[in-house]
Amino acid sequence: xxxxxxxxxxxxxxxxxxxxxxxxxxxxxxxxxxxxxxxxxxxxxxxxxxxxxxxxxxxxxxxxxxxxxxxxxxxxxxxxxxxxxxxxxxxxxxxxxxxxxxxxxxxxxxxxxxxxxxxxxxxxxxxxxxxxxxxxxxxxxxxxxxxxxxxxxxxxxxxxxxxxxxxxxxxxxxxxxxxxxxxxxxxxxxxxxxxxxxxxxxxxxxxxxxxxxxxxxxxxxxxxxxxxxxxxxxxxxxxxxxxxxxxxxxxxxxxxxxxxxxxxxxxxxxxxxxxxxxxxxxxxxxxx
Amino acid sequence: xxxxxxxxxxxxxxxxxxxxxxxxxxxxxxxxxxxxxxxxxxxxxxxxxxxxxxxxxxxxxxxxxxxxxxxxxxxxxxxxxxxxxxxxxxxxxxxxxxxxxxxxxxxxxxxxxxxxxxxxxxxxxxxxxxxxxxxx
Numbered sequence: 001x002x003x004x005x006x007x008x009x010x011x012x013x014x015x016x017x018x019x020x021x022x023x024x025x026x027x028x029x030x031x032x033x034x035x036x037x038x039x040x041x042x043x044x045x046x047x048x049x050x051x052x053x054x055x056x057x058x059x060x061x062x063x064x065x066x067x068x069x070x071x072x073x074x075x076x077x078x079x080x081x082x083x084x085x086x087x088x089x090x091x092x093x094x095x096x097x098x099x100x101x102x103x104x105x106x107x108x109x110x111x112x113x114x115x116x117x118x119x120x121x122x123x124x125x126x127x128x129x130x131x132x133x134x135x136x137x138x139x140x141x142x143x144x145x146x147x148x149x150x151x152x153x154x155x156x157x158x159x160x161x162x163x164x165x166x167x168x169x170x171x172x173x174x175x176x177x178x179x180x181x182x183x184x185x186x187x188x189x190x191x192x193x194x195x196x197x198x199x200x201x202x203x204x205x206x207x208x209x210x211x212x213x214x215x216x217x218x219x220x221x222x223x224x225x226x227x228x229x230x231x232x233x234x235x236x237x238x239x240x241x242x243x244x245x246x247x248x249x250x251x252x253x254x255x256x257x258x259x260x261x262x263x264x265x266x267x268x269x270x271x272x273x274x275x276x277x278x279x280x281x282x283x284x285x286x287x288x
Numbered sequence: 289x290x291x292x293x294x295x296x297x298x299x300x301x302x303x304x305x306x307x308x309x310x311x312x313x314x315x316x317x318x319x320x321x322x323x324x325x326x327x328x329x330x331x332x333x334x335x336x337x338x339x340x341x342x343x344x345x346x347x348x349x350x351x352x353x354x355x356x357x358x359x360x361x362x363x364x365x366x367x368x369x370x371x372x373x374x375x376x377x378x379x380x381x382x383x384x385x386x387x388x389x390x391x392x393x394x395x396x397x398x399x400x401x402x403x404x405x406x407x408x409x410x411x412x413x414x415x416x417x418x419x420x421x422x423x424x
Contacts, residue, residue, distance in 0.1 A: 159383065164385055164386075165385070166385075167382075167383060167384065167385035168386075169385070170385070171384055171385055172385075205338060205342060213345050214345075217341050217342065217345045220337075220341050220384055221337065221338050223380075224337045224338075224341075224376075227376060249383075252380065252383050253380060256376055256379055256380070257376070260375060260376065261372075275369070275372060275373065278365065278368035278369055278371070278372055279368075280358065282372075284375035285375055285378070286371055286374065286375060286393050287394075287395075
């Protein structure tokens with residue numbers, strides 16, 4: 001654990017709370033297993049001692065800002081999480097002056113589970129080039145020396161190359177496991193509709209039955225609603241209790257959007273997302 | 289005895305061009321395969337991927353989305369938005385194991401009755417060659 005980095009975060013948090021600049025801090029604390037991290041809300045200056053940051057801080061805390069729209073909060077964000085802030089700013093879900101962003105240089109996070117801390121970095125960190133948050137008010141830590149270790153879309157390309165029937169079999173197998181707990185939705189900073197299509201009763205898009213076809217419809221449309229919006233924090237896959245490789249879906253569309261529209265979500269709060277705009281002259285492979 | 293496979297197509301036709309085009313085909317007494325079930329929508333931009341995914345879930349073999357030619361949209365820009373959406377949905381469906389040939393996006397104007405019959409005939413033939421959904 002980098003004690004200097006934690007000291008910086010704690011000092012900044014204490015200043016903010018003591019001066020009354022923010023109502024609370026959203027950060028990480030050590031979980032009760034003594035190994036992993038969990039989200040922590042500090043409202044008193046005395047509580048900031050519990051704030052930590054290290055390679056187990058995998059959660060994307062930006063989701064909590066949606067519940068704190070009317071209170072000025074400070075939030076600890078990794079570079080990937082900071083893209084979610086840009087996403088929500090772009091979609092006018094949060095106001096910039098209602099949030100103080102404590103950005104941290106990211107060393108990459110590791111796989112964690114209850115009472116267990118992995119040694120290897122998460123797959124998404126192995127391909128990540130973003131070391132510094134894209135938006136912040138205060139920046140903590142030292143720029144890490146870290147290079148992407150793996151090819152960005154190697155698994156996607158492998159999947160694309162399979163014959164259609166093999167892809168079908170792959171997804172039927174995985175969607176068959178889905179219990180539609182909707183954890184993937186609940187954890188996603190981009191999923192904030194007051195009424196999700198999955199819970200609409202009239203028309204009832206997704207049947208209440210937990211069956212492969214219903215599960216597939218849910219996952220297909222959940223992913224498609226995140227086209228040009230998924231910021232790649234991969235929280236959906238992390239929280240999935242049945243280990244469906246959701247990043248294969250999200251990153252497929254991320255790749256397509258990059259190729260077709262040269263757009264990456266959350267890098268700027270102003271840039272128009274691909275489905276909010278169009279170019280008259282583009283053909284996109286559809287004949288006229 | 290083997291039953292001949294007849295693919296089912298759901299067609300989303302925009303009210304202003306393609307539905308009128310299909311009407312044109314009808315009033316001109318042109319014939320085309322009866323495999324298509326037409327749903328009239330106000331604009332091709334109204335067709336969301338959810339509708340397409342639902343069709344496939346409910347057993348459609350193919351989905352045709354048809355709207356005004358780019359530049360001719362009754363609502364000025366609906367079909368431009370549709371174009372972006374379905375360009376992506378094409379490859380995404382393929383990725384999920386629904387062959388990309390099963391989704392077709394075509395621009396048909398109100399005067400192109402002949403073109404509409406041609407599209408439906410071609411689409412039906414291609415789907416018949418592809419075979420039922422369970423086989424890919």
